[in-house]
Amino acid sequence: MISLVGVELTRYRARRAIALLLLLAALLAAFIAFKSAWDTRPPSKLEIATAKAAAEHEANRSDIRADMATCLKNPEDYLGTGATQQECRDQLAAASASYLPRQELDLTGTLKGNGLGLAILVIGLIIIAASTFAGSDWASGSIANQLLFESRRSKVWAAKAISVTLASGLAAVVVLGGFWLTMYLVAADRDVPHGSAVVNDIAWHVVRAVVLAMAAGLGAYALTMLFRHSVATLAVLFAYAIGGELVVELLPIDDIGRWSVGNNVFGWLETRLEINGCSSLVPGCTQTHISHLDSGLYLLVLLLVAVAASFLAFRRQDV
Structure with a gap:
């Protein structure tokens, strides 16, 4: 298994499309760090x-x-x-x-603004990379050749899944960790207050973002192995992002926002998230808190469903 995982990690790293996506993530992080520092530079x-x-x-x-x-x-x-x-x-x-023409650097404000936006962008690019990695095997037909060398399908599926999960986590650690290290050094250089509470919030945000990136990469891989086309996976995710969230919000069901995937993603990444506790069609909405535990369990159930369906389909369907 270890040798197979090593081979899959090498194949992941060798994909030009994936390398470009991860490079784009790094460039976005560098640009957002520069913009955050520039927009909050000390006054002359x-x-x-x-x-x-x-x-x-x-x-x-x-x-x-x-x-x-x-x-x-x-x-x-x-x-x-x-x-x-x-x-x-x-x-x-x-x-x-x-x-004064601009506000000074505030790490808490950066966490709620550019930091959260960067995490979403990086996770989105990791999803595309994971889907591309799995879809290329089906598009080229190389998955059939791989099964000639290793006939145990469960082992092949698992090796690919482990490699995608590890690579996704490593990419998130490097990009997001680099961004926040840069912002911390800028804050220290400018003597901006950054107490232990702020640093603790940022550290846990990075941990949660890395975990979500690993889960998102695994989920995208599982869906692509199920659909056998990266385009199909990305189309489903895009269709949900555009229409699914809107449909959920329009359902006349009390506390429907709690079950939105988007709200649970933000609930997992943010320090604390408050949402309207009912549908836009239901009067008298109240604020509802989505905890990290609630969001994590909700997203974990979705991930397990996708992984189970993909694993069973790969073992039973013809290649």
Whole structure:
């Protein structure tokens, strides 16, 4: 089995289409890291001076000064019970930071924005790579030749599945790990606060993303071995992504969003996900929390169904 897995890993690595897809994933990660760092670069001296001048000009407006005087005279009447004069200054005095042209780097914001988007993109490319790897054997007819050298179909299927899963996980570790290492170094260089809680959230996000990438690669491989065409697999996934999610949201069933594949993917990747707890056709929607455990179990069941169907079909159907 180990030798077969090694052969399949070599074949996976040798596929030009797969190499290009993984290279694209790395380039996307590099571009998003550069854009995230550039869009949050520290302000220049000129920008800081301009922001201070704008804040001073705003503070000297007659209406602002009148409001400030009224608030300082009686903060509770102006802002509510318990208000203080310092709160008057904080809320009514224009801070120069609010006039800066961009926000400073925030790793938590990056995690919820570009980081989550990158994880989805990388997993999507891994799905295409896994499907291409399995589909090429059927398209070229080489699967029949492979079974001449190893007649035990279960062993051939398993070796391919293990190699795809390992390769998918390694690709995700390199690309996503490289992205977050870059962002962490940028934050450290700029003395941006990044406490243990933020680092912990990022680390667990990367772990969950890698696990999902491995599962997605295995699932795409299983479906392609079942359909025997990578185009069929990608078409089914694309059709669901476009129409399936819409149909699910339109069903007049309470808490239907909980069973959406897309919501469970985001529920697995995000630190915490809140969704509408009912269909768009049902009034009075409430927020529902999808935990990582719930999302993981839901996606695991789908993966096991796909793997079982693919494995049984490959053992019984003619090649």
